[in-house]
Amino acid sequence: MTKPRIWTPKDVMKKAQTYMSPAEVSKVELAYQFANKAHRGQYRKSGDKYISHPTQVAYILAGLKMDEETVCSGFLHDVVQDTPVTLKQVKAKFGDTIALIVYGVTKLDKIKYHPHKNKKLTINFRRLLLAICPDIRSMIVKLADRLHNMETLRYLPAAKQKTTSRETFDVYAPLADRLGIGAIKWRLQDLCLKYLKPEAYHKIASHLSFKRTQRNEYINSAIKQVRGFIKNLHLHHPLLYGRPKHIYSIYHKITVRHKSFDQIFDFLAMRVIVDKVSQCYAVLSAIETHWLPMPGRFKDYIANPKPNGYRSLHITVIGPKKRPFEIQIRTRKMHHIAEYGVAAHWAYKAGIKGKVHTNNNNSQLNWFKRMIAVQESKANQPVYNLKSDLFSNHVYVFTPNGDVLELPKGAGPLDVAYQIHTEVGNHAMGAKVNGKIVPLDCHLHNGDTVAIMTSTKATPSRDWYRIIKSRNAKRKIRQYFKQHDHDENVAEGRNQVLRSLRDHKYPANLINSDQIEEIANRRNFNSTEDLLAAVGYGAVGVNSIVNNLGRYVKEQRAKQDRLDEEKRIQNAANSSNKKVVLSQRPHQLEPADTTKKSFQGIVIGGINNVLVRLSHCCYPVPGDPIVGYITHGNGISIHRRDCPHIADDKSQQRLVVAHWSNSNQTSTYYATKLSIDAYDRGNLVKDIIQVGSEKAGQIISFSGGYDTQTDVTMHLKVEVHNLKQLKDLMTGLQSISKVRKVTREMSK
Missing domain, CATH: 3.10.20.30 (Beta-grasp domain)
Structure with a gap:
């Protein structure tokens, strides 16, 4: 890792001028002057003037294109903690917002981290840091502060280097990742590895340095070829470059994923950056046309973004010289968010200085809202004041x-x-x-x-x-x-259940019934007493017990009602003496009285006020000879006389005479099913659909399959007015070329 350059206040101002208005740059200049005066006479362990540290922090923030309030806070973040300056003075000089950000950084500095083997405790510590931030920008300033401290860690004692690196690795690098700021996350992880695992760090760094010339030649060759692949796409100044591989990423794959250098496919990698999402997929298609993709090595983070908002296409191909080669494809906007994360949302609109992009309804911010689980903000609420549901x-x-x-x-x-x-x-x-x-x-x-x-x-x-x-x-x-008051809990539970039974007007003897014992068994209690004890000490809600008992009561009442209704229908049928014997021919049946009230176009002999429904086993339509079947509690079901479901002797005892009130009616549609056996040929399905559409009221469903390599069976569900229309439809289908047989379906 190369030694970082030391930035000057002029560098900060120059960087700020690229996206801030003159008034905002002047405010940043004022913050520098204030901090410089406050830190006068102070020096760092390196021997540098202390103001060099806030200057580096401010430059990092300006590099992220943070607003002037954040960059000012970068200069001022240590004045309250390390100088006589008070927060009240900062507030008077720079306003409430900057004072709030500085106050948040000061709070973060006071929280001491203790390393844990328990990962949950470490996660809780990170959540605590985010929860106490009054403004999320305090955390971004803290990350920039920690990055520069890690870059100058060599001036501290070895023990301090390790404790600081451990804290950074456990806490601040994951926070940078969570906030989507990859530009800081990778640098922190590499620096941590340098002090926590120095031998591994230097071994990987040496390997990268040794192969750098060959790697650069290979990547430059690949870039040249990819430019040729995408030339015909007419893209507007696409950006292609070799992607640097971070040392910690290589270390992680070698140790955690147990891979060798040769197995790290993105060791050789490049990025392609374009303007639009559609162009990303066009570039992907062009590359796949020329280079063979490696199986299982494609990831579409555009369609399925990472939780921190990262979006990109990743694909590994067999590139030049038959070597695995990773390519990342993304838009410029995606690249900006991948590098700067939440910080990207303080970036200024292109070409408009001094105008912060703070429209909370913009889709750019949706990923950040999901990431920290914030509630939907009001239209005039700044994004940095949003508080996470997680932390609230x-x-x-x-x-x-x-x-x-x-x-x-x-x-x-x-x-x-x-x-x-x-x-x-x-x-x-x-x-x-x-x-x-x-x-x-x-x-x-x-x-x-x-x-x-x-x-x-x-x-x-x-x-x-x-x-x-x-x-x-x-x-x-x-x-x-539960353990100390069993008897009292049983009594209390019993009383609660009895009171609730009375309130619901259920029989009190249910508490001693088989049903409550069944509930206890279903809930894995050894006895009814244990269940009541659980109600008594609050482990089981009384309502859940009584609701279960209530369902039993309602089922019993409904069962009795069905039996009473069935008995009423049977008595009515007996008194009218209009039973059916299926062995009789249709003309031998006594016709239904057409003066009686019809139900769904059907007259039931001798019975009034009864539920009538058409069966779904034989799908009768007006004109079919039909009979009624007395069901168990669901009224009368109408069947075709040739339906196999009512053919047995037992079923015949429950049949009653039924008749269509108008066999040729055309006002109502009735559903029925047809089976079509045919030899397969071109346009067969099209012809069947065409005939069905012309001759039926509506086609409800159509399916089919092969019986053999040449024989097919089609299943058609249609709506027709009557039997005459149905026969006309079946004749039309039968006349289609290669159709062998058309029959009405009956379920078995």
Whole structure:
């Protein structure tokens, strides 16, 4: 890694002038002068004047094209902590926003990190840092500050180098990644590796240096070929260049993924940057036409962006000299976000100085909103004031050992006690927050240090249910009372169930029924008593038990209603003496009384006020000889007389006479199904659809398949007015060339 250049205040101003208005550049100049005066006489461990550090931080921020408030904060970020200047003075001189950003950086500096093997505790620490930032730009300033500190880490003692590198690797590099600022993330990771794994770092760096000439020649050759591939696309100044491979990325793939240098396909890599998304895919297609893609080595991050908003096409091909070669293809806008992440959204509109792009409805910001789970902002709300749902719903506190715990918003000391250990919670008698004794029902805030005071004589109180916010703590308290108050819990649970049964007007004897025992078994309780005890101490809601019992009651009542209805229909049929025997011919059947009221165009002999429905096994249509079948609780089902479902002796006992009120009606459509057997030929499906469309009311569905290599069976569901129209349709289908047979379908 090359030694970073030392930037001057003039360099910062020159960089700022590329995208800021003159008034904003003047404000940045004023911030430098203020910081220079405040840090006068101070020096860094390197021997450089202290102002050189804020200057490098400001230049990094200007390189990210941050707004003038952030760049000013880069110059001012240490004045409150390291000089006599107060935050009040910063606010008076530069305004509320810059003072808020500087205050946020100062807060971040006060939070001390303790390395953990437990990854969750490290994640909680990162969340704590983001949660206490009053403005997300405080974190961006902190990342720039940490980057320059890592670049000058060689001037500190070896032990300090390792602790700082460990903190940077565990906390700040992942935060840069989460915010999508790849330009900072990669530099931090490489610098951390240099101090944490110096031998591995220098070995990889030497390998890269040794192969640099060959690698550059190869990449330049590949770029020349790709330019030829995409020449006919007529792109507007596409940008092609070799992509540098970061040392930590190579180390990660060698150690974690157990790959050798030869297996790292993006060791040789290039980028193609174009203007539009459609051009990305056009370039991809042109490259795939000339170079063979490697299987499983294509990733479309444009269609499926990474959580931090990263978008690009990645493909590995067999390039020149038959060597694996990775190519990344993206638009200029995608490239800007890939490098600068959330910082990209403070970039100025191209060609318009002094006008920040802060339209929150713009789709560019959607990825950032998803990334930190923010609520939809109001139209006039600046993006940097948005607070994440993740952090607004949680609070992050320290234990005396320095561990960071994540708790629900509104949590108190008892939530901390039970998260530390169940016994700590069960014997909690008091707490100290930031060294001061507080009541157990106090609310905690981000960054609080919480110490729990315990006593062997202390026990949980049922009142703690009101105080505690975390589900885990409530579960542990329920467990405590479950073990200590079984009989009382059974009685309490029984009383709750009985009261709820009375409220719902259900029989009280359900509490001793087989149904409640079945509920207990279904929920893996050993007995009904255990279930009632669980209701008593709050592990099982009484409503869930009574709702289950209520469903049983309703099912029994519905079953009885169906039996009563079936009995009524059967009695009506018996009294009318209009039973059907299928062995009779149609003309032998006594016709239905056409003066009776019809249901769906059907008259049922001797029965009124009954539900009638057409069966879906034989699909009868007006004109078909039909009969009615008395179902179990669902009225009468109408079938064709040749339907196999009503052919057995048992079914015939439930048949009643039915008749179409008008066999030639044309006002209503009825669905039916046809089966078409044919020899396969060209345009067969087209001809079938055409005939169906001409002769049927509507084609509902069409499917088919091969029986053999030449024989096909088609299934057509159509709507027709009556049997005459259906026969006309079947005749038309039968006349189609290569159609062998057309039949009406019946389900088996």
